[in-house]
Amino acid sequence: MKAGSLRGVAAILLSGLFSGVATPIWAGPMTDITYPETRRDTVVETHFGEQIADPYRWLEDDVRHAPEVSDWVSRENAVTATYLSTLPQRERFQRRIRAFMDYERFGIPVKGGGNYFYTRNTGLQNQAQLFVRSGLNGTPRLLLDPNAWARDGATALDSWEPSQKGRYLLYSVQDGGSDWRILRVLDVKSGKPLEDEIRWAKFTTLAWVGEEGFLYSRFPAPEEGAAFQSLNYNQAVYFHRIGTSQDADELVYATPDVPDLGHVAEVTQDGRLALITSHVGTDARYEVRVIDLSKRKRAGWKAVPLVTGFTDDWKLVEGAGRKLWYVTNKDAPRYRLVGIDLDAPSPQWNQIVAEREDILERAGIVGDRLILNYMRDAASHAEILALDGSAATTLSLNGIGTASGFRGRPGDPETFYAFTSFNCPASIYRMDLATGTTTPFATPKMCYDPGAYVVEQRFFTSKDGTRVPMFIVRSRAVARAKQPVPTLLYGYGGFDVSLTPGFSATRMAWLEAGGAFAMANLRGGGEYGRAWHDAGRRENKQNVFDDFIAAGEFLVKEGIAKRDGLAIQGGSNGGLLVGAVVNQRPDLFAAAVAQVGVMDMLRFDRFTAGRYWTDDYGRPDQEADFKVLRAYSPYHNIREGAHYPAILVTTADTDDRVVPGHSFKYTAALQHADLGDKPRLIRIETRAGHGSGKPTDKAIEEGADILAFVAQWTGLKLPAETSVAQAGGAMGGSAGAKP
Structure with missing residues (x-):
């Protein structure tokens, strides 16, 4: 396996350990940058015969409780804010992102009893509000307004679930971007909150048991001051009865003898069965246990094994009585639909829809129909079948894009779904299952013409000959000109996550300005099933980096990207991707944006959810895995003396998924090294986390900073600015757990 140079970090970290001298550089035509002084300690550890220096370990300390780290962040x-404020493109990008984001948008409706619940954002609200209608055409009534929860807009409505009859609404609150959740309950008719409150929930589902209470997952309360860094062990499922305190909650399922395991609960729509799904890490390898809720009063929370062994993926579709339907990759790497009758003399899984060439992402039972959501080359299509798997009807979708939703209950006359692509925001549709007729529920009014932008899918060849897909988005004017332009390439490549087409106001501002955007579907993701994921994890992780480098080379070779105008971007596991490929091919890129990345691959498993990621990365305490991790770890492979692209690292002080110490240490090492004259800066958001729940204002500011930075170093020349009215006019109308 090929990897970046191992000599660079040794030269940096094993020499001059006491050096703390600030390093001045010239950052292009704009300004001089003097990096803040960062203390270097003498921490050196021996791992499998190799000495590893870690002079910036002190930057792992929690910024909330470590004054020295807090001072370094400030x-x-x-320095970063001063530099970004000088970029001439920043104000323009901020205005245009705001304009592209200023449209009314809706979430997919969810039915509870005769009520329809859905989210709505008028455009520039920091958080979407939650509304309810009595009947499909009823008058909308505001139930929850998260914008009133915090002055800075950083407290968000996370997930929510109405009870089966629509009497109650269970919802989770996210504060400051943290993964911790607070669960609360609302009386729907009165709109008043109940006194029920659940703390220390994390990575949880919300599952009602009738109208009497709900199942949820939580961890033990962390020690004082350790909530944002301590490892997460001993997740358990509890039952909370409405009107009682959390102290009275009943333990439903836990594995204290195996504290590594996580557990979540689901309840079938008819309320008959509860399913407990257990996992070891981030791999889609589960065990499933079933609880017959009709027997709970006499048998208690008796969980009977249904699937054992942690070998395959099992996704609950639905249940009716004692029958269950699941999507699984057992004996089908691209997934199939199976069912089981628990009342049969000898219950066995029966195949309903066989594995196909396309990936079966999910399925649902609505009314008396099966709705199957497939993915082909990272784009969606859906089929409607009878419950026995016969009589397929393909649902027409509007071009290359992503369809989601298709939720409902057996017996429902309808389902709702969303469709989005790179050049159009999500529209919500209602499908009448009796007639197959699809009608708009909510379509956005846009300040531009989606037809002015072209979405293509190309395939390129990676280093080992593997054919890899990539989406390329440009304005029609840029595509017609057939001239290379500054290009932003995005990737992830891990954890069985599929990158599919979706709308971004920030990307639209980049495209409008004349740039191109590309998104590569790298190995390690789930775009082609289990084999594609396996080909990009653990000892195969270098394939992901090779794919991303090959994507960049393809864009340049095909005349899409300027040779000196290619930028890369990725977040979380994608931040790791950016850090690794910059070390391996710094000559290929003009700029790099590494967001909330996993940068120290030798210590990632020591904080919060990091221990789960060993499924994809391997274990640093095992020699074979250590050698693989050591070979590409961004923090440990910085190439002293190489000419690096301009680098912007972003993170947040409340990120308890990938703790900010990863980005802090990586940035300190970048700034200490001799890597040429381009800037290596870090942008640290306050009262924000790994990404979810971020208020609109913060998202706009971050997007403008990133685009201005990338434009500066890729040579993007902004066209004359047009008004929103000139940019395309209104289109359409509006109606009614991994790193």
Whole structure:
């Protein structure tokens, strides 16, 4: 396996350990940058015969409780903010992102009893509001307004679930971007909150048991001051009865003898069965246990094994009585639909829809129909079948894009789904299952013409000959000109996550300005099933980096990207991707944006959810895995003396998924090394986390900073600015757990 140079970090970290001298550089035509002074300690550890220096380990300390780290963050942010404020493109991008984001948008409706619940954002609200209608055409009534929960807009409505009859609404609250959740309950008719409150929920589903209570997952309360860094062990499922305190909650399922396991609960729509799904890490390898809720009063929370062995993926579709339907990759790497009758003399899984060439992402039972959501080359299509798997009807979708939703209950006359692509925001549709007729529920009014932008799918060849797909988005004018332009390439490549087409106001601002956007579907993701995922994890992780590098080379070779105008971007596991490929091919890129990345691959498993990621990365304490991780870890492979692209690292102080210490240490090492004259800066958001729940204002600011930075270093020349009215006019109308 090929990897970046191992000599660079040794030269940096094993020499001059006491050096703390600030390093001045010239950052292009705009300004001089003097990086803040960062203390270097003498921490050196021996791993499998190799000495590993870690002079910036002190930056792992929680910024909330470590004054020295807090001071370093303030000084770094001051330098970065000063630099970004000088970029001439920043104000323009901020205005245009705001304009592209200023449209009314809706979430997919969810039915509870005769009520329809859905989210709505008028455009520039920091958080979407939750509304309810009595009947499909009823008058909308505001139930929850998260914008009133915090002055800075950083407290968000996360997930929510109405009870089966629509009497109650269970919802989770996310504060400051943290993964921790607070669960609360609302009386739907009165709109008043109940006193029920659940703390220390994390990575949880919300599952009602009739109208009497709900199942949820939580961890033990962490020690004082350790909530944002301590490892997560001993997740358990509890039952909370409405009107009682959390102290009275009943333990439903736990594995204290195996604290590594996580557990979540689901309840079938008829309320008959509860399913407990257990996992070891981030791999889609589960065990499933079933609880017959009709026997709970006499048998208690008796969980009977249904699937054992942690070998395959099992996704609950639905249940009716004692029958269950699941989507699984057992004996079908691209997934199939199976069912089981628990009342049969000898219950066996029966195949209903066989594995196909396309990936079966999910399925649902609505009314008396099966709705199957497939993915082909990272784009969606859906089929409607009878419950026995016969009589397929393909649902027409509007071009290359992503369809989601298709939720409902057996017996429902309808289902709702969303469709989005790179050049159009999500529209919500209602499908009448009796007639197959699809009608708009909510379509956005846009400040531009989606037809002015072209979405293509190309395939390129990676280093080992593997054929890899990539989406390329440009304005029609840029595509017609057939001239290379500054290009932003995005990737992830891990954890069985599929990158599919979706709308982004920030990307639209980049495209409008004349740039191109590309998204590569790298190995390690789930775009082609289990084999594609396996080909990009653990000892095969270098394939992901090779794919991303090959994507960049393809864009340049095909005349899409300027040779000196290619930028890369990725977040979380994608931040790791950016850090690794910059070390391996710094000459290929003009700029790089590494967001909330996993940068120290030798210590990632020591914080919060990091221990789960060993499924994809391997274990640093095992020699074979250590050698693989050591070979590409961004923090440990910085190439002293190489000419690096301009680098912007972003993270947040409340990120308890990938703790900010990863980005802090990586940035400190970048700034200490001799890597040429381009800037290596870090942008550290306050009262924000790994990404979810971020208020609109913060998202716009971050997007403008990133685009201005990328434009500066890829040579993007902004066209004359047009008004929103000139940019395309209104289109359509509006109606009614991995890193």
